[in-house]
Amino acid sequence: MYKEVALENFTKVPTAVLKGANRIELNDNLAVGGTSPSFGVLQETTKYLQEKSIPIVEMIRPRGGDFVYNDLEIKMMEADLFQAQKLGVDGVCFGALTKDGELDTDAMEQLIAASSGMQVVFHMAFDFLAEDNKKDAIDWLIDHDVERILTHGGPLTTPIDQTLDNIKKYIDYADGKITILPGGGINHQNCDEIAEKLGVKELHGTKIIAGIND
Structure with missing residues (x-):
């Protein structure tokens, strides 16, 4: 089982590595679903994890709330991506939507271009897409070489055991062309059962x- 742990700042990173984390998603402010960490935190965490040969994924999100960004916010995200590049960050995690619940393909193309040399992960903004738009979004993300889609399979207020059918549907549709990474409500007690039900190797x-x- 490949376990990606979402952490806030550096504090728990060494313990997570010691206890078997395979990859770290670094955030600030997990209370709002994660925002971009500060440069100092990112720099030290990246250096530490590179020494331990553990991949790091940086959350690129300028604020909490929705995923509809204006030009200035996209510019901020690009600046964060360029910093991540310089530090040798392995992957970056972001998502941009339109007010109509579709992928903001213009913003996504800009952000993907700024992510050159790093894996790109589309985060749980995926769950805020209109259901009818999700298959087209998966196709678009595959065509633009996005590595993974992080999804809960529905609103985070719905327990994950009730959204597994949706996640399985995305996995089947993606057909191995992009990794569907289940998250939200997965813990050390239910992770093995969820992985078995979905037939996935990453959580x-x-x-x-x-x-x-805990």
């Missing part, structure tokens, strides 16, 4: 390893 969560964020 994401804040509590996916015992003793971290």
